[in-house]
Amino acid sequence: MARVTLENLAKWYGGQNVLDIVSIDVKEGEFLTLLGPSGCGKTTTLRMVAGFVSPDTGRVLFNGTDMTRTPTQKRRLGMVFQDYALFPHLNVADNVGFALRAAGMPKADISKRVRELLALIRLPAVGERFPSELSGGQQQRVAIARALAHTPAVLLMDEPLGALDLKLREAMQHELAVIQQKLGITTIYVTHDQEEALSLSNRIALMRRGKIEQLGTPREIYRNPATPFAAFFLGKINFVPGKLQEKQAGAYRISTSKGMLLCPTKDERKFSLGDQVLVAVRPEHLRIAEVASQNGSNVLPGRVVRQKFTGKVVQYEVRVDEMTSFIVDGTMDRSIESDAPVQVAWDVSATYLYPYEDDQEIGVGVASTEPQVVEVTGKHEANTLSESLAMT
């Protein structure tokens, strides 16, 4: 087991700054996930840990020892690739025992260890088969067994479940978590699937454009997103732009096009009067209310324009003004007619506040004159301003 320290890693390809000063300290036995949209530099970071890419600046340390110039084969790593990269000319047993043979372990010991590993991945009977004779999920498990055979200090995985269908992916997520916990191996995991990251990780490093946007436990990031992007990428979020009008005891008053909103003040970020700000709130914190104002709540008037039944909840889309729609998670036990005027209400404490910045990717500050479709990468359901606008 090892502690992995990434220190000020940077990389340029051509003129493009692919990684821009990335520093992460991965603790011993930790499951750390690099999460982010396509092209944000997750794979590049992981390949630097593996030694396939050398950083332009910065260092990679294992247990405090500088490994930046150490060749891959001397780093004691295990890696699971997205396309598995099993050796097609070797059967499963030889694939799993590959690292042991390279290390010169006696034959009898190898076959004993291979049997153990095949039992661990619950595929005891496939040793004689070739990779081409296995299903995708089975190949995946063999790839995991192969990566673990030589008890590596660090396990690296680059979207290992990307090629599997949904059901199998869920089953494998569970299996991965069990194996990782059982062995307590330091793991760096790459994905752009937020649910996978939330359910598997001890900590998540949320990346964007070659930078770390936020580093923390899944709960921390979900409950207290440091940036609008973090709020947008993990879970769902509604944004309303506004202007800071007044500071009260413990709260800011924000004026928006449809009324005043309150936001709790937090120590880590200070705003001044007159600042352009972005108010954010998650759909699950919203209620649809009939009465106008309640104490300790923010309320915006609107009109239900669409509703979508998703199983657990009914998602209402509430148009607040021409440019702002809110997604509200509602329950089924109350039916609300479309086009009915409603009040959207939420607790002041559930309100996030950020400095305003145009950011089309997360649907902020588009459409000053006309609605436009914004392609959101790495996230399938983006219930944001831009999408709502596109629906008009």
Added chain:
Amino acid sequence: MLTADALRRRLGYAFVLCVFVFLVAPLIVVSASSFDSGAYFAARFPPHELGLKWYREIPPKYWHALGVSFTAASVASVISAALGVLAALGIVRGKLPGVEWLRSFFRMPLQIPLVVTGVVFLQFYYSLQALMGVRLAATLPGLIVAYVFVGMPYVVGTVGAMLERLNPRLDEAAAILGCSRWRTFWSVTFPIIRPSIIAGMLYAFVVAFGDVPLSIFLSSSSYTTLPVEIFNTLQFDFNPSVLAISTLIAAMSVVSLWVIQRLVGLDMIPR
């Protein structure tokens, strides 16, 4: 009554049969005539009296020429394989500038007519002899060098095609699992590209072994390859024992193809 469908199928079979006959007919004529043991100095088909007369009368110079051909072609195909694999690795894997240029450079020998290559090599050997006193014309090394020149592109072609399709992640996986570059080559890359190496070697061997236009410049009356010897015989003094040796070689080719097929499986060969 035949339905239109059945008729079409039969016509199809007939056509395939015609093509097949067209391909093997010369071989059948040659080998059948070689078993005729009449006194005539002519190829008679079908044979009148069966016997091994012409096999017994194969002159020793044929056996000598066969030895020359076989040795030169074998050695050349092995050298072609070694150099060809290195070249293919460099072209496909190496991050060299001007790789496209290199690629066409290695295809070039296939685009020059062999007669021209033969003249060029002869000139080259003569100049070498004049300058350095090394004699290569009409020697085994001279033949081998020329055969490597025309044989190597085949290996570069087959191995290169295989390498292009090889997942580069496999090398990375081997490195992660503790293999040095060298060890990765021998335990991963080589076993996977082996069938393509053998296929390329086979092409190189066949081209060298059957070559006349190139070899004719690089041999003398006392030092010749078998195809050149056969060519001369057919041209100047026909003797049915030529049919006998040709039949033997055809038989050998079939047997060796079968053996290779059993050992490595030619169906794995990229085309």
